[in-house]
Amino acid sequence: MKRTVVAALLSLVLSGATVGAVGAAPTPTYSALLTADSACAFTLKASWKNTSIDTVIGIWYQDDEYRFTTQAPLQGPNGGIIRGRTATMHAGPVPVDTASHSWRVLVQFYRGGAHQFETNAITDAFCAI
Numbered sequence: 850m851k852r853t854v855v856a857a858l859l860s861l862v863l864s865g866a867t868v869g870a871v872g873a874a875p876t877p878t879y880s881a882l883l884t885a886d887s888a889c890a891f892t893l894k895a896s897w898k899n900t901s902i903d904t905v906i907g908i909w910y911q912d913d914e915y916r917f918t919t920q921a922p923l924q925g926p927n928g929g930i931i932r933g934r935t936a937t938m939h940a941g942p943v944p945v946d947t948a949s950h951s952w953r954v955l956v957q958f959y960r961g962g963a964h965q966f967e968t969n970a971i972t973d974a975f976c977a978i
Contacts, residue, residue, distance in 0.1 A: 875899040881956040881970035889976035890942040893919070895956045896935045897966075904959040905929070905936035912950050916978055946977035 877900035885891045894937040895905045907929075921929030923935035929938030952974055957967045 862925040873957055879958055879966045879968055881968050883954050883970035883972045885974035888942045890944050893938045894935055895953050902958045902960055906957045907938050908955040910953045943978050945975050946975050949973050949975055950977050
């Protein structure tokens with residue numbers, strides 16, 4: 850009888866471990882897209898899945914030179930919004946230029962003040978500061 854109880858308990862433990870592995874949380878994913886219109890107004894959209902994020906910071910560069918920082922959520926000219934699982938930030942318009950410039954935003958995702966992930970969003974535009 851003791852062997853039966855031990856075998857039954859071992860079976861429950863093993864089946865629980867298997868169920869736990871199968872039911873593991875999906876891997877978080879992150880993405881960011883930077884666009885510019887003909888008036889040199891920029892839009893940054895940063896999205897995430899399978900995780901919760903409460904702050905997104907965008908560190909903006911033109912031709913690899915730092916220009917400014919935006920944050921969502923935040924009020925004011927460098928602020929953005931978070932709706933669902935997407936943060937949206939706007940910048941500009943900045944002056945139109947005759948040469949194309951590389952614009953890059955280092956996008957940082959945070960939860961509870963802790964850095965979770967970062968990625969880059971890049972576009973080329975005839976816009977310069």
